[in-house]
Amino acid sequence: MRPLKLVPENTNIDFLRLRTVFMAVSILLIVASIALVAIRGLNFGVDFAGGQMVRVTFAQPVPINQVRERIDGLGLGESAIQQFGDARDVAIRMPLPEGGAEATDEQGDQLRAFITTTWPGATIGSVDTVSGKVSEELFQKGALALALAMLAIAVYIWIRFEWQFGIGALFSLGHDVALTFGFFAITQLEFNLNIVAAILTIIGYSLNDTIVVYDRVRENLRKYRKMEIVPLLNLSTNETLARTIVTSLTLIIALATLVLVGPEVIFGFSVAMLLGIVIGTYSSIYIANPILIYAKVGPHSFVPPEAGPAGAERVKAKELP
Amino acid sequence: MLDFPRWKVWLTWVAIVVCVLMAVPSLLPGTARNALPGWVPKPTVNLGLDLAGGSYLLLEGDVAQFRADRLDTMRETVRQELRGDPRIEIGDISIRDGNVSFMVRDASRVDAVRERLLPLLSNDNGQRDWDFDVVDTSRVVLTQTDSGIASAVDQAMGDATEVVRRRIDELGTREPTIIRQGSERIVVQVPGLGDPTELKDLLGRTALLEFKLVDTTADVAQTMQGIAPVGSEVLEMEDGTPIVVKRNAMITGDMLTKASQGYDQQTGAPVVQLTLNGAGTRRFARVTTEHTGEPFAIIVDDVVISAPRIDEPIIGGQARISGGFTVESANQLAIALRSGKLPIRLKVMDQSTVSPELGQDSINKGALASVLATVLVMAFMLITYFRFGVYSTVALIVNILMIIGIMGLFNATLTLPGIAGFVLTIGAAVDANVLINERIREEQRRGRGVLQSVEFGYKEATRAIFDANITNVIAAAIMFIFGSGPIRGFAVVLTIGIVTSVFTAVTFTRLMVSNWLKKRPKELVL
Numbered sequence: 044m045r046p047l048k049l050v051p052e053n054t055n056i057d058f059l060r061l062r063t064v065f066m067a068v069s070i071l072l073i074v075a076s077i078a079l080v081a082i083r084g085l086n087f088g089v090d091f092a093g094g095q096m097v098r099v100t101f102a103q104p105v106p107i108n109q110v111r112e113r114i115d116g117l118g119l120g121e122s123a124i125q126q127f128g129d130a131r132d133v134a135i136r137m138p139l140p141e142g143g144a145e146a147t148d149e150q151g152d153q154l155r156a157f158i159t160t161t162w163p164g165a166t167i168g169s170v171d172t173v174s175g176k177v178s179e180e181l182f183q184k185g186a187l188a189l190a191l192a193m194l195a196i197a198v199y200i201w202i203r204f205e206w207q208f209g210i211g212a213l214f215s216l217g218h219d220v221a222l223t224f225g226f227f228a229i230t231q232l233e234f235n236l237n238i239v240a241a242i243l244t245i246i247g248y249s250l251n252d253t254i255v256v257y258d259r260v261r262e263n264l265r266k267y268r269k270m271e272i273v274p275l276l277n278l279s280t281n282e283t284l285a286r287t288i289v290t291s292l293t294l295i296i297a298l299a300t301l302v303l304v305g306p307e308v309i310f311g312f313s314v315a316m317l318l319g320i321v322i323g324t325y326s327s328i329y330i331a332n333p334i335l336i337y338a339k340v341g342p343h344s345f346v347p348p349e350a351g352p353a354g355a356e357r358v359k360a361k362e363l364p
Numbered sequence: 365m366l367d368f369p370r371w372k373v374w375l376t377w378v379a380i381v382v383c384v385l386m387a388v389p390s391l392l393p394g395t396a397r398n399a400l401p402g403w404v405p406k407p408t409v410n411l412g413l414d415l416a417g418g419s420y421l422l423l424e425g426d427v428a429q430f431r432a433d434r435l436d437t438m439r440e441t442v443r444q445e446l447r448g449d450p451r452i453e454i455g456d457i458s459i460r461d462g463n464v465s466f467m468v469r470d471a472s473r474v475d476a477v478r479e480r481l482l483p484l485l486s487n488d489n490g491q492r493d494w495d496f497d498v499v500d501t502s503r504v505v506l507t508q509t510d511s512g513i514a515s516a517v518d519q520a521m522g523d524a525t526e527v528v529r530r531r532i533d534e535l536g537t538r539e540p541t542i543i544r545q546g547s548e549r550i551v552v553q554v555p556g557l558g559d560p561t562e563l564k565d566l567l568g569r570t571a572l573l574e575f576k577l578v579d580t581t582a583d584v585a586q587t588m589q590g591i592a593p594v595g596s597e598v599l600e601m602e603d604g605t606p607i608v609v610k611r612n613a614m615i616t617g618d619m620l621t622k623a624s625q626g627y628d629q630q631t632g633a634p635v636v637q638l639t640l641n642g643a644g645t646r647r648f649a650r651v652t653t654e655h656t657g658e659p660f661a662i663i664v665d666d667v668v669i670s671a672p673r674i675d676e677p678i679i680g681g682q683a684r685i686s687g688g689f690t691v692e693s694a695n696q697l698a699i700a701l702r703s704g705k706l707p708i709r710l711k712v713m714d715q716s717t718v719s720p721e722l723g724q725d726s727i728n729k730g731a732l733a734s735v736l737a738t739v740l741v742m743a744f745m746l747i748t749y750f751r752f753g754v755y756s757t758v759a760l761i762v763n764i765l766m767i768i769g770i771m772g773l774f775n776a777t778l779t780l781p782g783i784a785g786f787v788l789t790i791g792a793a794v795d796a797n798v799l800i801n802e803r804i805r806e807e808q809r810r811g812r813g814v815l816q817s818v819e820f821g822y823k824e825a826t827r828a829i830f831d832a833n834i835t836n837v838i839a840a841a842i843m844f845i846f847g848s849g850p851i852r853g854f855a856v857v858l859t860i861g862i863v864t865s866v867f868t869a870v871t872f873t874r875l876m877v878s879n880w881l882k883k884r885p886k887e888l889v890l
Contacts, residue, residue: 045889046747046748046749046750046753046889046890047747047748048748049748052809098722100721100722144711144712148561148564152561166719166721167719168718168719168721168722169414169716169717169718169719169722170715170716170717171715171716171717172714172715172716173713173714174713174714176713177422177713177714181848184846185846187846188842188843188845188846188847191842191846192838192839192842192843195838195842196835196838196839199834199835199838200831200835203831236847236848236850236851237781237850237851239851240781240843240847240851240854240855241784243839243840243842243843244785244788244839244843244854244858246835246839247835247836247837247838247839247840247858248788248792248836250832250835251792251795251832251835251836254828254831254832254835255799255828255832258827258828258831259828262824282806283802285802285805286798286799286802289748289798289802290792290794290795290798290799292744293741293744293745293791293792293794293795293798294788294791294792294795295791296737296740296741296744296791297737297740297741297787297788297790297791297792298787298788298791300733300736300737300740300787301733301737301784301787301788304729304732304733304736305729305730305732305733305783305784305787306725306726306729306730306733306780306783307729308414308722308726308780309726309780309781309783309784312781312784313784316784316788
């Protein structure tokens, strides 16, 4: 019996052959995502939009239209009603009423009383109320955190590798983040503070792949100083392909489990991470690498060969006349 | 590779055993945990409100109101001070635009005013709270300094946090968390509290208690227009009728030693019983002796609760507030009075309540997802790497136990996103092993022997493992700094997971591998 090998030995896929096509498609997707977010907008949760959110579990499945009609009949304002988990779980979101904290309390009490009397056996799972002031702060902080994380990581890569690699990482991170936003704009899944955390995590993990490939590129640049950059990138990607596939698979296994059987309340969060891992794997191969070509990475990028790995001296010795 | 120093072996095992033992209390059910002897340390993972169920409130001090109140107080202080001997005549005091200003009738006495007021314009630390300016030779303007306001708000919020703590403790809730956040906010978390209405009512009260004499000389028509005689003010009863009371309070809340809910002996109606301290008792006795037969007003937060007549001098220091209470409302007022007045009004900015049922449901599903993910990832590693897969799966189990143990040790809080972080860690923990194992395969392909392949595999993979994990720590650190509540919980789990997974996936597997290599294996199927 042999161990399972998802990637056959001596795999040699010419990943970069279609690099222009993939870059074009990716840039198109980024633009489309930004446009989608701008046009369709994100379905902000109460933590960003302010308002009140009540999660209800009904005793029996209730038609969502019926719930919407009756809640709207209360005249408390435009409600947004969504199913989550199974057919009995419903999230009801209400805008903040005018008149401050007291009015909000009253609205909440009224809503809760109405639900428990209209649908006997319904249980209120959770109630969240966020004032406009706090939600604005949360949003600014979230945006700042995203930008800072991306920058900090790019700077780290720049310090550990070279500036071209920093640019490549930053761009592929931007790609991953933009596409995730686009996904939320299309699906209109609730975008809340948890999703920001998910995106931050994606930033950390999708870069794992990029770093592993970059690490190998750096190693190979020192080892094969005369190789052209395109075949060298292809070689590096192929050499690390098995690892990329296996790790992405373990992550996908874990996250898919979370999406399928995990708590409904964090469904959007789990989906975002799962999606991010898939996009991140793609971008580490098709985005992070081609940028190195455009940024003209070559053996000269790592001049001092003394610091190179064990193989470097060998190659260097061979080159000497 | 083979020369794993003895001390390192021991250190690795000690770290693992200690962390795993720490995990035991968190994994035991509550009853078994309580059955452990008392001397056994029981570090446990806290459950966040989203898992345990309970209420969260974010309170913010009303700084605008606080500024206004300070202006008001300063106006009174100035008035009192300049009326003293020798009296300095001034015009009306205005408190518009955030400052106190008044005209000194005799312009030559402005310096005397300055001298008289100067000591009152600094706080106890000698820091200047108010700026003194003279406009047009005779108009004095007192402006609150920013630093003065800031330090006063800071002080008030500190005191308010204590008052909030006392009030919540009085409710008899278990293990509330009350933390000051930033300069003007307080975060309150009460596990198990399903309906925060009562709590909000309690915290929304300033509970400023005052006893003031009713001004019986006031003209009824003027009172209806809201105009009071000098030295008096118009307040409202609970039903909205106006009533004129003297400005000077005879008793204030800080003279209380006790407040409790009781019953009226005649009518059986709920009342609030008060006991005054020594100074309060003497003062109350003197005033009630001098004013027997006149009514006095009992005022809470500027609303007159009742205005009983003084039938006889009250000398025992006992007083009673009656007036349309239910048992609950009387009890609540008693709690509020006992815990002292809030030095700054608090507003609820943000609140959230999770029912224990939903929390339990999340825990169950989270646990299921964790176990299932672990089993699947382990199976995948086993069929992919055989022997080295066994090492990774052992490391994965140890890793999971270590995370729980370390979280327990730090008393960290597990939140719903934290569970997601946990599951993510399970998927990511084996990454280091994958990197190492794939590298070993590569080295084997290049024709190296077992020992050399393994050695190179570990050595060459380390750099990438290190870089990849640092970027994750950067992301987690930023989440911790900018995140709040549950997100921080996520960042904590993630960080602990990163550290333990590198330790178990690199150091611990290496220990196992080196043990195996000592047998000088001829072949490595990988």
